Amino acid sequence: MPKTDRRIAKSQSAIKSAVLALMSLKNFDNITIQDIADEANLNRGTIYLHYTDKYDLLDKMIEEHIHELRVLCHVASDMTFQEGNYIWYEYFEKHKLFFSTMLDSKGAPYFRKQFLELVVEEFGVEVNTSTGKNKGLHEDVILQFFAAATVGAVEWWFKNGMPVSARIMAEQTGILLDRNFD
Incomplete structure (x- = not known):
């Protein structure tokens, strides 16, 4: 797999951070490519080098995280729900801005749908x-x-400012799942 040029990675990171920052302030539909460019301190053309439009950018961001969650599910497949949940909650915590923005009312309803579908798919084997x-x-x-x-x-965890640790969320949701799956 070829290594991504650091300048490209830096630009993409700035673009993603910019769109998340903007989404925490206003509805995605009201964000323009120029807004993203200004927030990222880049030219509009740089954004178009990497993404077709703002929807392509958002789709790629969502795809990345859904893919990572799927990988974590496979890593956790031989673990208890509590152990497996902890891997997820650590990931949520590490990517707090993304998940809190996506699950917020100003976020992307498409993400919630994708997230729900992933969980259904992964629980299906249980x-x-x-x-x-x-x-x-x-x-x-x-x-x-x-x-x-x-x-x-x-959603509750993020919307309430993560009032308990990732470990407690993992343990308690794991206990609830263990009670209901054979």
Whole structure:
């Protein structure tokens, strides 16, 4: 895999930081490429070298984080929910600006949808409706319920200023998940 030129990486980082800073202030639809360029201290042309438009930029940012969360799910596949959740909450904490912005009302509803779909997909391997506590329940209902709860807990955590540590969030949501999955 070829190494990315440091100037390109620096420009892309400035662009991403700029769009997040702007999204914390106003709705994404009201942000222009010129706003992003001004915030990043770059020319508009530099942004267009890397992204087709602001929607392409946002899509790529979301794709990056969804991909990383998927990788973390695979890393955590042999762990308990508590251990696996901690990996996620550490990642959320490390990328606080992105996640808090995306999950905020001014953020991107598309991100929440992608995040929910990822959680449904990843929980899908854990659901067993043929035996145990969930016997006879509809798999899609279970998946939607726990995915919505998981995403909601993450939203609550960010919207309330992360009032408990990542470790506590991971442990307590892990306990709740462990209680319901065989």
